[in-house]
Amino acid sequence: MPNTSTKRKAAVLVAGSWGTALAYVLACNHFEVVMWTRTEAQAKEISTQHHNEKYLPNRVLPPNITATTNMEEALNGAELTLFAAPSSAMRDVARAATPYVEANSIVVHATKGFEPESLKRMSVVLAEELGRPEAEIAVISGPSHAEEVILKLPTTVVVASQSVDVAEKAQEAFMNTAFRVYTNNDVIGIEISGALKNIIALAAGLINGLQLGDNAKAALLTRGLAEISRLGVAMGANPLTFIGLAGVGDLVVTATSQHSRNWRAGYMLADGTPLAVVLDRMGMVVEGVKTTRAAYELAQQYGIEMPITEQLYGVLFNDQPLDRSIEALMGRMKTNEMNS
Numbered sequence: 396m397p398n399t400s401t402k403r404k405a406a407v408l409v410a411g412s413w414g415t416a417l418a419y420v421l422a423c424n425h426f427e428v429v430m431w432t433r434t435e436a437q438a439k440e441i442s443t444q445h446h447n448e449k450y451l452p453n454r455v456l457p458p459n460i461t462a463t464t465n466m467e468e469a470l471n472g473a474e475l476t477l478f479a480a481p482s483s484a485m486r487d488v489a490r491a492a493t494p495y496v497e498a499n500s501i502v503v504h505a506t507k508g509f510e511p512e513s514l515k516r517m518s519v520v521l522a523e524e525l526g527r528p529e530a531e532i533a534v535i536s537g538p539s540h541a542e543e544v545i546l547k548l549p550t551t552v553v554v555a556s557q558s559v560d561v562a563e564k565a566q567e568a569f570m571n572t573a574f575r576v577y578t579n580n581d582v583i584g585i586e587i588s589g590a591l592k593n594i595i596a597l598a599a600g601l602i603n604g605l606q607l608g609d610n611a612k613a614a615l616l617t618r619g620l621a622e623i624s625r626l627g628v629a630m631g632a633n634p635l636t637f638i639g640l641a642g643v644g645d646l647v648v649t650a651t652s653q654h655s656r657n658w659r660a661g662y663m664l665a666d667g668t669p670l671a672v673v674l675d676r677m678g679m680v681v682e683g684v685k686t687t688r689a690a691y692e693l694a695q696q697y698g699i700e701m702p703i704t705e706q707l708y709g710v711l712f713n714d715q716p717l718d719r720s721i722e723a724l725m726g727r728m729k730t731n732e733m734n735s
């Protein structure tokens with residue numbers, strides 16, 4: 396059915412905390428936003444009660460955000476299509492959406508992670524499923540907790556695409572006085588920094604939980620950024636991206652905020668709570684867990700040293716005691732700061 400409305404429409408797939416917060420930004424910018432969600436109950440809650448209680452408790456959504464479980468209804472006539480699924484679900488969501496994404500719709504994703512088995516970046520997964528050139532896909536990333544975006548607290552992010560036109564159209568759609576959007580063309584760097592900072596945020600939660608002090612936290616962030624950049628550059632990123640909003644900006648906000656699910660998961664792990672119990676208690680996606688495995692494997696593929704990732708991998712997946720990990724990091728061979 397052709398969309399005869401003159402209002403600009405955006406589709407947001409799916410309705411987790413980040414999809415909902417970005418839907419709110421678009422709604423503030425006068426888009427008619429239709430979210431796609433898996434369950435009728437959530438679609439009804441959003442469309443009729445204007446709440447998404449599980450993912451953004453106590454927040455009222457404006458009436459120009461509705462939700463549906465019908466993919467065609469969500470995507471029909473949308474000039475912008477935003478994918479905000481967890482990385483492990485991106486391919487399935489994209490595959491279900493593919494027949495209905497408008498040919499001229501700007502495609503943006505907001506996901507911070509890699510596809511678990513293939514280790515592919517999200518724009519690669521989307522390009523494969525949607526049958527679009529990678530160059531036409533944009534990623535939105537940067538220091539941005541949904542809990543603050545929904546309160547209209549000042550937030551700055553980056554939209555990256557190899558296509559200047561796509562990046563500028565996405566910038567125009569999202570930007571407002573509470574939500575400042577920069578453009579960038581380094582999709583690889585933006586996607587890698589957004590994914591890998593979650594590993595360091597998990598480790599930061601552990602450091603806080605173990606009360607290892609501010610010196611340790613500062614060292615973690617700095618050396619964390621060094622290993623993120625090393626892998627990123629090996630994968631084709633621009634090194635300068637890592638000192639930008641999606642790099643150091645997002646690393647700081649995720650590793651120092653109690654809003655962060657990754658930080659909170661690390662904090663809970665510090666007292667010995669098993670990973671499965673932590674994830675169950677969180678009830679929301681903690682991308683850093685799967686990303687630790689992905690980065691560990693990518694580091695081996697690219698021959699890159701990532702000592703923090705390696706130690707966290709041991710803690711998460713091989714029951715390595717935390718004190719052994721600290722010893723291993725502090726007892727590494729003497730080296731030059733600029734080497735590794």
Ligand SMILES: NC(=O)c1ccc[n+]([C@@H]2O[C@H](COP(=O)([O-])OP(=O)(O)OC[C@H]3O[C@@H](n4cnc5c(N)ncnc54)[C@H](O)[C@@H]3O)[C@@H](O)[C@H]2O)c1
Pocket residue numbers: 409410411412413414433450479480481482483484487488505506507508539540541542678679680682
């Ligand atoms: N929450 C934030 O502040 C924030 C900010 C920036 C980026 N992100 C990124 O956005 C992505 C989504 O995170 P979130 O915070 O919205 O997660 P969330 O846990 O709040 O919500 C996840 C949503 O995905 C849905 N979902 C899960 N598996 C699915 C599947 N197989 N098919 C369809 N739907 C599925 C869930 O029902 C839920 O609605 C992550 O990559 C995250 O790193 C989050």
Ligand SMILES: O=P(O)(O)OC[C@H](O)CO
Pocket residue numbers: 507537538539540541593596645648649654655656657658680681682
């Ligand atoms: O809550 P987290 O840990 O998934 O982090 C949220 C955002 O990525 C912060 O920019």
